[in-house]
Amino acid sequence: MFDLIFDAFTAFNALGFLFGALVMLLVATGLIGYWVYWRLKSIRVKARIVAVRSTGTRRTDEEWQKQYEGSAALDDSQNFEEIKEEFNLDFKKKPIRTIFGGFIVMLFVLMPFAFFGVGAWFAYDFLNIKATGQQTEATIIDFKESYDSETGTSYYPIVEFRDNRGNIRQVKDRLGTGSPSYSVGEKLTVYFDPTNPERFVIDSFWRYMIFALIFMGIASVFIIVMFGALFAQLGDKETKGKPSAERKKLVALKRQHYANQQYIPVYEFATPDGEIVQVDGDGSNNWLADKLPGKELTIMFMPHKPDKARKPGKMLLIFGLIFLAPGLFILDMSLSQLAFNPGTFLLILAGLGYVAFKLSDKIKPRSEWPSFDEIKKEFKSKGFIKVETENKRGYIMTPAEIRERVRILDRNALFAVPVMLIIGIAMMFGGAYLFKDMNDLSGKAMIAQGKIVDVNSRSNSDGGYTYYPVVGFKTLKGENIRFEDNVGSNPPMNRRGDKVMVLYDPARPQKAIIDRGWYNWLPSIGLLAIGVLCLIYSFKMLTGVI
Numbered sequence: 001m002f003d004l005i006f007d008a009f010t011a012f013n014a015l016g017f018l019f020g021a022l023v024m025l026l027v028a029t030g031l032i033g034y035w036v037y038w039r040l041k042s043i044r045v046k047a048r049i050v051a052v053r054s055t056g057t058r059r060t061d062e063e064w065q066k067q068y069e070g071s072a073a074l075d076d077s078q079n080f081e082e083i084k085e086e087f088n089l090d091f092k093k094k095p096i097r098t099i100f101g102g103f104i105v106m107l108f109v110l111m112p113f114a115f116f117g118v119g120a121w122f123a124y125d126f127l128n129i130k131a132t133g134q135q136t137e138a139t140i141i142d143f144k145e146s147y148d149s150e151t152g153t154s155y156y157p158i159v160e161f162r163d164n165r166g167n168i169r170q171v172k173d174r175l176g177t178g179s180p181s182y183s184v185g186e187k188l189t190v191y192f193d194p195t196n197p198e199r200f201v202i203d204s205f206w207r208y209m210i211f212a213l214i215f216m217g218i219a220s221v222f223i224i225v226m227f228g229a230l231f232a233q234l235g236d237k238e239t240k241g242k243p244s245a246e247r248k249k250l251v252a253l254k255r256q257h258y259a260n261q262q263y264i265p266v267y268e269f270a271t272p273d274g275e276i277v278q279v280d281g282d283g284s285n286n287w288l289a290d291k292l293p294g295k296e297l298t299i300m301f302m303p304h305k306p307d308k309a310r311k312p313g314k315m316l317l318i319f320g321l322i323f324l325a326p327g328l329f330i331l332d333m334s335l336s337q338l339a340f341n342p343g344t345f346l347l348i349l350a351g352l353g354y355v356a357f358k359l360s361d362k363i364k365p366r367s368e369w370p371s372f373d374e375i376k377k378e379f380k381s382k383g384f385i386k387v388e389t390e391n392k393r394g395y396i397m398t399p400a401e402i403r404e405r406v407r408i409l410d411r412n413a414l415f416a417v418p419v420m421l422i423i424g425i426a427m428m429f430g431g432a433y434l435f436k437d438m439n440d441l442s443g444k445a446m447i448a449q450g451k452i453v454d455v456n457s458r459s460n461s462d463g464g465y466t467y468y469p470v471v472g473f474k475t476l477k478g479e480n481i482r483f484e485d486n487v488g489s490n491p492p493m494n495r496r497g498d499k500v501m502v503l504y505d506p507a508r509p510q511k512a513i514i515d516r517g518w519y520n521w522l523p524s525i526g527l528l529a530i531g532v533l534c535l536i537y538s539f540k541m542l543t544g545v546i
Contacts, residue, residue, distance in 0.1 A: 017334035017493075021330035028320045028323035031323065035316040035320065042310075043303050045270065045298070050293055052396070053264040054401075112222035115218060119211070119214070132193075133191035134194050137189060141184065155181070158170060164197070188203065218422060221419050221422045272303070279309045281310065282309065289409070298311075326526075329522060332519075413542075416541060420534050420535075421538045428527070428531030430531075442520070444506065446503070446505075449500075449501060450502040451499055455467050465490060469493070481504065
């Protein structure tokens with residue numbers, strides 16, 4: 001009985017993965033198929049942007065003023081004197097709570113500077129030891145393991161070297177990694193402080209500097225955004241003197257509204273038979289710099305339906321591939337786990353019975369089926385089918401409206417560009433590191449058959465658990481090795497007793513992974529692709545502003 005229930009739960013996990021894989025593959029197929037369909041059926045022509053359509057409704061300054069009067073979401077646009085006066089009033093009423101709240105705000109403001117300071121100190125300490133320290137040869141003699149429920153096991157190399165006084169030192173490195181970065185007995189170069197030999201670094205620039213640069217980079221983004229917002233508010237002046245607080249709040253409300261608007265270019269082009277047509281673009285977003293009237297570009301349109309046009313591009317293909325790769329991985333994993341046993345049959349039977357029960361009162365005789373027009377009308381009433389009206393399509397903006405919004409959106413873009421650059425560079429560094437690590441391992445790895453001997457669970461920030469398989473295998477030298485794989489999931493992908501193939505480093509057998517074929521490269525390629533997309537998008541935003 002217990003085996004039957006366990007098999008049913010295992011089948012439930014596998015079918016859950018299978019359903020997720022099919023959904024991802026369906027999305028990927030739709031995106032790639034739609035991209036291919038446009039490439040095969042459409043005609044390319046030269047077009048010009050003649051107008052920009054904004055979603056929503058046009059409002060006058062009087063209408064904006066009415067909305068502002070009831071708005072409570074613009075307290076951040078207060079000037080310094082107003083904030084000071086409000087703080088004094090709150091302090092007189094509830095001093096302890098006001099001081100505590102101010103302290104919390106100061107912590108948030110100072111936190112980026114603290115992060116930058118930590119990164120700068122790490123960078124300075126490493127560069128200072130390399131510049132002023134003494135160089136010597138050291139040997140890896142052991143690893144100190146440290147386990148944390150969030151990050152897993154970290155390995156800290158213990159090095160042995162002779163200091164400037166001739167004493168033998170055995171010191172643990174301050175930096176740990178998820179897998180042993182070196183092998184026991186490996187020779188390497190270290191730099192140590194002659195006045196304090198316990199203070200040393202391994203001669204590896206990226207080992208120490210990558211964390212320093214990440215800390216400093218992330219902190220710099222937040223500092224730039226904070227100061228940018230401050231300067232934007234201080235520099236928000238009209239031609240004639242300083243704007244009033246009312247005017248500032250009105251501008252802040254409009255800025256908030258513009259950031260949430262969607263903008264659609266209106267193309268004008270000539271069809272092959274000489275007809276001049278104007279059509280809306282294929283999609284809308286809140287970026288305006290690439291939709292300015294007068295811009296000439298190449299577009300695609302359907303000859304049988306010239307009111308549908310779009311710019312040629314590869315974004316649909318890229319997003320389709322992003323869904324396709326993990327979809328194939330999860331499909332392969334779910335099919336390898338799915339075993340047709342009595343538990344699986346019982347689960348499928350229960351699922352079919354549940355669906356039949358739910359549909360039993362929904363199925364009607366053929367004579368009572370609604371017509372297609374009735375179904376369409378019901379879908380429209382419930383909002384499943386959008387009815388395109390001129391009001392819902394928005395309105396054509398005037399040149400003055402375009403200029404005003406470009407000014408505001410460009411300012412927002414200048415805040416977003418450094419964030420996207422940092423994210424893109426960090427993703428590319430992470431992808432390059434994983435790619436190099438996988439390339440180094442695959443170049444010298446040995447293959448062995450392993451077995452899942454345990455499954456470790458770790459709690460995550462959402463309150464759930466992630467399950468990591470623990471694999472045991474024997475090397476060619478006869479060593480029994482046990483390691484935790486770095487790919488986890490919920491529900492678990494493997495169960496105890498499953499046979500798996502293992503790739504391991506013969507010099508450091510503890511550095512091993514479950515061999516998943518080309519899927520081993522998926523994390524590095526995915527991070528590199530996302531990093532490249534972030535960089536391309538940030539440069540596109542920057543060039544649009546320029």
